[in-house]
Amino acid sequence: MELSSNYLSALKHASNDDLLSFDSFKLLIKTIFDSFIINSKLGKLNPRLDPKILEQINKSEAELKEITAAFYTLLAELARHDVDVNSASTFLEDHGFSNEKIKIFTELYQEKLQIIRLFLSSSTSSFPHIVDVSWRLDYCIKENNLERINEPIYLIELKLEVPGQSNLTSLKFSCTVEQLQDLVFKLKEASKSVEKLAQIS
């Protein structure tokens, strides 16, 4: 895990107790970590920082902006490599943070690592998920070309969760009994293979 030089200089700035006191550091780190919150109303998972809180810190706004950017990048990179608490603390130690600052950082980091990783994992691409199904069984008696058909027809509507959409979309199709049996069999096979995967030890 590496950071570019401008972030490292910002971290160095933050590590200096004369330039950034422990109390302001604590406030800054806490607001940054607290911004990683899972809210059902947000469409996209993005941390939101309230700059008004940071106005309490006695520091020029330009420097604060840079330090917050450096910490967000540090967290993103740490979570991306799934760095454990000990490695994270040694990283901070290498960049001259005092033990007090490291302690508060690691405490919050341990608490929030999973959520930050969730934030990271939210940007991905996948197939739509089937979450529900509704069906109807029709009986086809005859048509203009055929006097007698007498075959059942299933109308299936799959409810899908498409990535990035908040509402369910549906997929409708009709199939004969054989086709439905084939589909059900395939689905069963798929679920079995997942179960089999779970049994490997």
Added chain:
Amino acid sequence: MEEVDKIIIQSLTSIGCNVKPDVTNIGQFDQDLIIESVATLLNLIQRSISPDAEQLPTKLPPSTAVKFRICTRFANICQSLGYKNELGYQTFLYSNEIESRKLLMFLVEKLNKETISSNDENLSGTATKTNKNLNALIAEKTKKLLNKFWIPPYLKSNGLRLDENKSYIKEGAKFESKLDASSIKVSNVTSKSKLQKYDQDYCQNYLKYITEQTIKSNLLASLIQLNTLNRINENSLINVDKKNDLGKNEKEQALNELKKSIKVYVDKVKEVAKEQNNLLTENDLAEIELDSKNLKLKNLFGKGSRFQHSEKLQFTTDDKGKNFTMATNDSEQKKEEEIANLKEKLEKFNENFESLSNEIDKVKNEQISDLEVKKQEQILNNKTLEEKIALKKKTVNLINDAPMNILKLKEEIKMHETKMNNLRKQWDDHKGSLKLRKEALEAEISDQKLRMQQKIDETKQLRTQINELNSDLSSKENFISELSKEMETLVKSESSKSSNRQFYTKRIMEICSNIDRQRKEIDKILIETKSIQKDLNQMTGKLERIFNTTDEVIFKDAKQSETNKIVYKLFISINTEYDKLLDDLEQTSQLDRECRDLEDQVNLESQNKIGDNIQKVMNDLKQIKQENEELLGKLKSKQ
């Protein structure tokens, strides 16, 4: 036997012996393969018993004497492990199918019992180990997820599911979004002390926090992208970086030059403006002069008012040919100027007039509004005064007819009093009925209070019962958790061998079913033999009876004549002969059985390939003798 061979070969390949795929039973094993498999098996078993045991060689050296020593060592180790059958070097060197099968079976069983789980991991190298770990991790995760009960998607906010230990699990696709990283800008204040002032200003006042720069795109992805790009620039393009610095210097220089040029330009513009101002004043002067003298135009040309410039141009062209037009031009000039002056004055007067009329309008409006306010006040005053007057008029009318009016008023008062009394009576009636109702309700309330008390007591009792049951429940839950832990340990210990075990249990089930079938067949055959024996017994009984009766009949007849006697003798002799025949039959069948046994034995022995083995032993003996002689020769030559 094929099944056993399959199991043995499978376990041998699983521990890493080089068994070729076309080898399907132990009869096809050659000497090298047997030695190799036995050596690896023994190595594994010994390592599991004591980890620092000596490694046995898996291949035999060419020297026969060493071969013998190694094979005897193998045999000793096997016997120390508890192998009960006969075992020696010959089992390995001059192997036969049955013995080697027995030995391998014993060793594989021993290995399965003690070590297969631990040694599997030891054998598989580090590369496969990480692979296995990953697979195991995947298996663990999927197992966890499969054990969760289903939750409908609309109960999961954002496609996330809250676990019991307060961690989130991704379920479904609602949570996901495409990767969209946008470029973001981060200030660079701390690293560079020398920043341009405008840059600092920008960072201080206008640059947004990074969380606000990426409202529509993903922040973390954008940050990672920016970081990576910066690092690439720093690492691989150091030279280019210097060039960029040079470029920046150039830019600064260019900026400075631009600024200078702008300054020069601004100065120029200022000068020009000053000049123009001067010109304007001079122009005015010129006009004044024109008014006073109407002459000396040519002198004014040199001072350069715009008007005169244009005139000058005209004159220079006119001067050449038409000097006589000058005079007329001059008079026209004067008239035009006068008209212009008069027009200006008129405009001024017009402006003055307009401003004055505006002022007049203003004053008018103010006065009108003031007057309107006063008027409204006056109207209000009038109204109040009118009301007062109306009141006073009424009172005056009443005073005029005083005694009549007093009587009327008294009557009205009396009417009201009677009405009042009526209403009081009605109220009293109402009051009585309401009081009764109130008493009844109070009695009910006291009743309900009593019942309440009873119910409270009951609930208290129930509560104590609930507490007892709760304590019971918790103790039972503890018990369950302990038991489940035990279960888990048991399952873990067993799951490692489960694959092998499944295989074996399948085999065992098949073998059991086979045995069952065979037993049924045996039972059938037994029943058949019993029925045959019964028949036989019946037949012999019949025979005896028939013999006895015929014996009696013939004996009686024998007394009567000689020929009958001979018949009787012959009959007796026939009987004895048959008895003998039966005995012989039994004997032959016994001999047959013995013959078969012997044949089986012969087969067994022939499988042992004794002749071949003796040949091999003789060859080896010869080799050893040769080696010995060589060694003796060497010894002698050394001496």
